[in-house]
Amino acid sequence: MPQSSSLERVLTRISARYRDEPYQLLQMLRAVQASYSHVPQSAMQFLARHLGVPLSQVQGVVEFYAFLHETPRGRYDVRFSDNITDQMLGSRGLCERLCQHLELTPGQPRADGKVTVDYTSCTGMSDQGPAALVNGLAVTRLDVGRIDEMADLIDAGIALEAWPRDWFAVRDHIRRSGPMLDLQMAPGAALEAAVARGASSTLAELARSGLRGRGGAGYLTAHKWRFCLEAPGMERFIVCNADEGEPGTFKDRVLLTRYADALFEGMALAGFVVGAREGFLYLRGEYEYLLPHLESVLERRREEGLLGGNLLGSRVGFDISIHLGAGAYICGEESALIESLEGKRGQARVRPPFPAIRGYADKPTVVNNVQTFIQAAQISAMGSAWFAEQGTEKSRGTVLLSISGDVARRGVYEYPFGVTVKEVLADCGAGAVQAIQIGGPSGHLIGAADFERRIAFEDLPTTGSLMVFDWSRDVVGVVQNFSRFFQHESCGFCTPCRVGTTVLRQLIDKVASGHASAADLDELEACGMVTRSLSHCGLGQTAPNPVLDGLKRFRPVLEAKLLGGTDGPGFDLDAELSEARKISDESLKEGQHG
Amino acid sequence: MSETKNTFTLDGQPVVFEAGQTIMNAALAAGHYIPHLCHHREFKPHGSCKVCTVRVNGWLSASCTTPASAGAKVESEAPDIQEARRRIVQMLFIEGNHFCPFCVKSGNCQLQAVAYHLGMEDTSLPHRFPSRAMDASHPDVVLDRDRCINCSLCVRASRDADGKDLFGLSGRGIDTHLVVNSSTGLLKDTNIDANDRAIQVCPTGALLVKRRGYEQPIGERRFDAQAIECEFESKY
The missing domain is CATH 1.10.10 (Arc Repressor Mutant, subunit A)
Incomplete structure (x- = not known):
């Protein structure tokens, strides 16, 4: 103390x-x-x-918040990313190995206060796992050698700055690029085009492009901006949601690394269009390592007159500050994100009113995803026709996929909307695919029957995450991992999500351990439906998806784990009685001898 | 304004509302009961227990936070909605430790009364039996978190009616719990009073006044005399 x-x-x-x-x-x-x-x-x-x-x-x-603690953590605080894709690369075994070396229990600081080893939700490194955070900084591509060396470095008390630099290297892994990733846009180009065009014409251009929010919900960006513009009030805000928490997603990480200029330009553009002077980048805590880079881009843009009071020769002022999250998936929900920006618990607000009407500090606020702002800037610079050339009628433009799991080439892929799952799987080198989770745990678990479907808002929408599971994987284990994730991340505000995610987790654990009966599957379904339809926000409404998709598309896999088959009882009578029989047998024997 | 302009239907019955009123408050004012636990007319709606979920023009939403709108078709007692509500109440029962047979609040408890109202006959789900801290430090008031359903009514009542701001919800997910706003986190270091509104509005037996219990014999308790809906419905 x-x-x-x-x-x-x-x-x-x-x-x-x-x-x-x-x-x-x-x-x-x-x-x-x-x-x-x-x-x-x-x-x-x-x-x-x-x-x-x-x-x-x-x-x-x-x-x-998961990264804040009331009791001391170790001076070295190691958290292994516990996403299924990290586990498939051996993260659990590596964590146990580190704990053995350091002689400690996961989650408990060592008696000397030096180190804590623990698990955390996906750290956004599924393309280069197993990954961990050490004192908040990302460490990638862990293997036995690195773990053994890490134990020595910790025991010797070596400062993080002196650890091998290579461990902290995060690669971009852009495997397939399209118009979005290929566009070389000079800093200022989008803003200059917007100023030349005027705010209302810029908004009209954005509307013509058909750009829909890339965060998952797919709301038309121009509509959102217009609602904010037309909402009563003197002050407005622009918020970028860089809380990329959906397990298996990492495309925003790559965009923040490579396209920060375009992102900040898109935010300034939004500020220009709706009349906001202040913007916030809400960066997930797991990406703290990106902070120095992002701050330096902001600083350079201020010097270049592309941000700050003298933005474009002082015609409009706009500046951006960065807020860090602290380990809460729910803060990816826009109203929970705003609560968190206001320094509060990240709990989703009652909506309506939507943030565009009443957001940060109860003022009209535009909240968009990283990719959405970048695309808005590109549309301003290149025109709506350039953007709308690709994609489908309802899903214009391209989609960025973060592909991980059982594939030859993990990384970021850009495709026109409308691409089939099959084409994508062929490109990334996925063989013998049993299932994929598209859109992360809140998306859908699908099997081969759905691989002809198209990735688009109107068919298979996605936040960008695509995790591939081959036939060596246990689908129940996948569902279990995602159900645990949701239970851990439920904010606890509403009953159906707070208790429902717990019940779902308990029941799927029961199935996985071979103790469930057919009645438990019915219970899973009923509980899943209540959680889906009555929960307060998107987290609870999508939390049962892994379970419900498992029941719908992989039922035989679940049924194969049932105790007593599909019509057997939920308990094993002989096993339950075995203890009592053993005792009575022994007393009988004693009686015989006595 | 004409009457039809400010009317919605609740299970087919017309309900008149005032501008800005929620479906819940309009329904209650008109003498229609919609089951609820975290709602209380005197306090700002919270919308967290979800027991009051209704279907508004085809969409499920909590009636306590949904503004009434002219011409809306609101369904409350549809079988699927009642079933979902029953499950929510089951969830609340298995989440904490609720032992009705020997609870002081039995017969006066809204959680129990709503469960009866919804025809809940068992909990069906596995009980969690969590270990939760009890605070009996105060001479007159006891906080038994085993019976707390995180409805936040005491939080709101203490802040908005008592002017004391003695409670808050903390933790996350299934570990969400009520905390006391004092340096020790204990009730003894607060200025809570046995007559505080915060205690009166607790729908369960989480906040109790000491040395008062089992005052009415079985048969004469609040919900023995009449079911919970009778307290709200004009037809009784």
Whole structure:
């Protein structure tokens, strides 16, 4: 526990860095966690007093985010990405190996306080797993050699800066590019075109392109911008959702790395169109390693007059600040993201009103995905016809797929919308495919019967994640992994999601362990349907998808695990009685001898 | 404004509403009961328990947070909706530790009454039997988290009616739990009073006044005399 006077000095400094603004509470708590390996009770009390917010609110935030802790973590905090694709590459065994070397239990700090080893939700490195975060920084392509060396580095107390640089290298893995990834756009081109065209003509151009949000819901971007533009109010905000939390997705990571200029330009463009002067990039905590790069691009753009007060010679002002998440998938939901930006627990708001009408600070706010802003900038620079050339009637343009799992070439692929699953699988070198999960766990689990279907909003929509499972994989294990993910990530606000995801997880665990009966499958289905239809937000509404798809498309695989087959009882009478029989046999024997 | 302009139908019956009113409040004001647990007329709607889910023009949504709209077709007692509600209540029962037979609140408990109303005969799902901290530190008030359903009514009542802001919801997912807003996290270090609205609005036995229990004999308790819907419906 830090000395109280020194703690208060540090906290005062942290708070001042964020202008003593209660909306910055999450950012402050991240800084406290980084300084003390936890957020001490005394720090929560100090910040509550200092910022004038209830202590229960500060505690509520600390207990909500997976990267904040009330009790100390080790000085080295290692978290293995626990997505199914990491597991398929051997992550579980590597984690156990590290724990053995370091002589500790996962999730528990070692007695000397030096190290904690734990699991975390997908870190967005499915193309180069098994991956982990060490003190928040991504480490990729783990293998036995790296794990053994890591144990030595930790035991020797070597600072992270002195660890092999190569471990922190994140590759882009662009395997197939199209018009979007190939476009070389000079910084400022989209903004200059927009200024020349005027705000309303730019919006009309965007509408003509037919661009739909790339975050998953597929809402028409121009409509969203228009709602925000027309909403009453003096102040407006632009928010980029870079909380790429959908397991198996990593295309936004690549875009943030390679196309940051176009992204910030797209945000400034949105600001110009709707009349906003301030933008936020909400970056998932797992991508903290990208922060220095992104900050440097922002700084350069300010110097170039493409951001800040003198944007395009001061005709309009627009600036962007970056907020980091702290381990909460739910913050990818736009209203939960806004709550999180405001320093609160990431819980989805009641909608309507939608953020375009009432968003950040209750002001009209445009929230779009990374790719959407980049494409908007490209459309401004190149025109709507350039964009709409590709794709289908209802899904214009191209789609970026993050492909991982049992394929020869994991990475990012750009295709015109309307491409069939079969074509994609052939390109990435997938052989003997049993199933794919398209759109991540919140998307759909499909088998060969659906491989002729097209990837498009009107057929198979996707957030970009495409995980491939060959015949050596256990589909029940896949469903189990995703069900655990949702239980871990449920925010807990509404009953059907909070309890439903727990029940689904318990029941699918029961199926996987061979203890379930046919009645349990009925229960899974009924519970899944209630969670899907009554949950408060998209998380709960999609959380049962893996289970329900498993039941719908892979029922024989689930049924093969049932105790007593499809019409047998839910328990094994002989097994249940075996203990009692053993005891009575022994007492009988004793009786005979006595 | 004409009456038809401000009317929706609830299971076929016309309900008149005022501008800005939710479906729930309009229905209750008109003497129609829609089962609910986290809702209370006096407080800002929360929309979290989802027991009050109805179908509005074909879409399921929580009636306590959905604004009433003219001409809307609202279904409340359709068999599939009642079944879904029953499952939600089952979920609440298996989530915590609810032992009705010896609970002080039995017979006066809304969770129990709503379960009876919905014809819930068992919990069907596996019980979790969680281990939750009890706070008996205060001389007059006890907080038994075993019986808490995270409805947040005490949070709202303490903040908005008592002006004390003594509670909050913390944790995440299935670990969501009620916390007390004091330096120790205990009720003894708050200015809670046995007469606080926060305690009165608790729909279960999570917040109780000490030394008061089993005051009415079985048969004379709140929901023995009449089922929960009778407290709201004009037809009774």
